[in-house]
Amino acid sequence: MTAPVHEYIPETTKPFLQEVMERSGQMLTACYQCRRCAAGCTVGDETGCFTPNLLIRTVVLGDRETALNNELVWKCVSCYTCGVRCPNDIQTARITETLKKMAKERHAQPLQPKVAHFHDAFVESSIRWGRVNEMEFMGFYELKNALQEAKVNNYEAIVDELKEQAKLGLAMFKLGRMHFGFQMAKGRKEVKALYKKAKRKRAASSDANA
Amino acid sequence: MEIAYYPGCSLQQSSALYDVQSRRIFEELGVRLMEIEDWSCCGATSAGKVDDFLAVALPARNIGIAEDAGFTEMVIPCSACYSRTLVAQQRMADDTRLKEDINEEIGKKVRGNLKISSILESLLPIVTAKDFKPKVKRQFRELKPVCYYGCMLTRFPYTVPVPDRVENPRGMEQVLDALGIKALDWNYKTYCCGASAAVNDNQTSLSLMSRIMKDAVARGANCFVVTCPMCQMNMDAHQNAFCEKNDIEARLPVYFITELLGAAMGIAPEELQLDRHFIDGAQLLKESEKDERKEK
Numbered sequence: 342m343t344a345p346v347h348e349y350i351p352e353t354t355k356p357f358l359q360e361v362m363e364r365s366g367q368m369l370t371a372c373y374q375c376r377r378c379a380a381g382c383t384v385g386d387e388t389g390c391f392t393p394n395l396l397i398r399t400v401v402l403g404d405r406e407t408a409l410n411n412e413l414v415w416k417c418v419s420c421y422t423c424g425v426r427c428p429n430d431i432q433t434a435r436i437t438e439t440l441k442k443m444a445k446e447r448h449a450q451p452l453q454p455k456v457a458h459f460h461d462a463f464v465e466s467s468i469r470w471g472r473v474n475e476m477e478f479m480g481f482y483e484l485k486n487a488l489q490e491a492k493v494n495n496y497e498a499i500v501d502e503l504k505e506q507a508k509l510g511l512a513m514f515k516l517g518r519m520h521f522g523f524q525m526a527k528g529r530k531e532v533k534a535l536y537k538k539a540k541r542k543r544a545a546s547s548d549a550n551a
Numbered sequence: 552m553e554i555a556y557y558p559g560c561s562l563q564q565s566s567a568l569y570d571v572q573s574r575r576i577f578e579e580l581g582v583r584l585m586e587i588e589d590w591s592c593c594g595a596t597s598a599g600k601v602d603d604f605l606a607v608a609l610p611a612r613n614i615g616i617a618e619d620a621g622f623t624e625m626v627i628p629c630s631a632c633y634s635r636t637l638v639a640q641q642r643m644a645d646d647t648r649l650k651e652d653i654n655e656e657i658g659k660k661v662r663g664n665l666k667i668s669s670i671l672e673s674l675l676p677i678v679t680a681k682d683f684k685p686k687v688k689r690q691f692r693e694l695k696p697v698c699y700y701g702c703m704l705t706r707f708p709y710t711v712p713v714p715d716r717v718e719n720p721r722g723m724e725q726v727l728d729a730l731g732i733k734a735l736d737w738n739y740k741t742y743c744c745g746a747s748a749a750v751n752d753n754q755t756s757l758s759l760m761s762r763i764m765k766d767a768v769a770r771g772a773n774c775f776v777v778t779c780p781m782c783q784m785n786m787d788a789h790q791n792a793f794c795e796k797n798d799i800e801a802r803l804p805v806y807f808i809t810e811l812l813g814a815a816m817g818i819a820p821e822e823l824q825l826d827r828h829f830i831d832g833a834q835l836l837k838e839s840e841k842d843e844r845k846e847k
Binding site for chain 2: 364366383384386387416418419420421422424425430432434435438441442453455456458459460461463464467471472473474475479482505509512513516517518519520524526527528529531532534535536538539542543
């Protein structure tokens with residue numbers, strides 16, 4: 342006898358759906374697959390037809406592996422078009438944002454590592470100084486990319502990436518759109534305190550889910 | 552009149568021209584933008600992808616600063632900062648425990664009576680008032696702009712009161728109307744340029760931007776008008792790349808709404824830093840005025 346494609350395993354299926362719904366604040370079970378989100382999806386052509394409705398279905402079916410690592414989660418640009426068109430008010434971009442965080446917590450290798458590096462580098466820079474310094478943050482972002490590529494000895498990719506960024510940087514410099522003064526907020530202590538609280542909250546909720 | 556002003560990181564750096572223009576045109580319109588003291592980064596779209604508490608807490612600090620200084624309205628020209636701050640305010644209003652949690656860590660507490668305005672919300676009542684007309688000194692009737700709103704002015708990750716139509720906003724067209732400029736109708740008003748994807752997923756972003764460009768060209772537009780510094784940077788800095796890749800010949804300047812407002816009120820191009828565009832915008836403005844003189 343062949344095994345069913347989707348076996349119901351209460352211990353894993355239910356908690357996964359529950360966790361995604363709670364953290365994203367979205368009522369995934371309300372989806373009736375009308376595909377208005379799919380029709381409006383900005384990156385629909387870029388995700389190999391893995392549209393928001395399919396992502397919702399994947400989560401509802403408890404398929405954690407597919408849900409955490411697919412083109413949509415990592416290519417979603419958070420344009421929120423799917424959400425404003427959903428007849429059931431499901432904001433799927435909140436789901437992709439939630440799944441990005443869950444993938445990181447499981448130390449899963451993201452399908453598009455640069456996307457994760459970008460957001461991490463941005464937030465780290467804003468916490469460090471209270472304000473984001475574009476050049477410093479881009480430096481850390483490229484460093485994260487380079488370390489990743491160096492792990493697999495892909496030095497050509499590092500050189501190509503740096504060449505591209507240098508080209509844009511030079512053009513920006515010529516137009517006076519590069520800023521050399523350093524930005525910071527005196528109140529960055531408060532920003533750091535908020536960051537620490539966020540970390541404590543994350544730790545507490547992962548203990549609760551464990 | 553004085554209102555609170557939150558420039559945000561981008562307006563202090565790569566889009567500093569937008570900061571310069573905003574301060575200048577509001578001054579010309581009789582409004583003083585008061586930059587709030589020691590503001591910090593709003594977390595932009597990245598914070599929401601890294602931590603949910605931070606995504607609310609980072610903009611909350613700035614709301615607290617503005618409220619503590621006694622302001623009742625704060626204008627935020629950057630669409631990302633505007634969106635994040637408005638959402639943070641609404642989330643704290645709906646969840647007092649979250650608000651208290653954040654207030655414990657910050658000196659200037661959030662109360663929740665600040666009106667957070669996009670640049671269009673602040674501009675519209677002024678430019679549609681009767682006494683605005685005499686301020687318009689130059690006419691650019693040859694300009695055929697398409698107004699490009701992008702994502703963050705009308706679509707939010709959380710339910711907030713949206714000040715314009717979600718799928719077909721009209722705010723920028725109304726401002727241009729007041730300047731005697733007729734914007735063209737088109738399909739890609741609220742389409743996404745990819746935002747940070749231009750950096751971290753370049754090919755996807757170039758493909759999105761080329762679609763926006765193609766519709767603008769097909770409609771006969773000769774420029775874009777935007778309010779979002781990220782849309783401006785992307786459509787401007789990457790235009791040669793996505794046009795070459797997609798065999799598009801035309802090149803269209805990408806103006807901030809503040810540039811056209813300033814130019815129409817007779818502020819000099821140098822003062823508006825009009826020379827800081829990747830795709831030249833000064834020439835087109837000059838030409839549209841030349842044509843006018845010929846007509847006379």
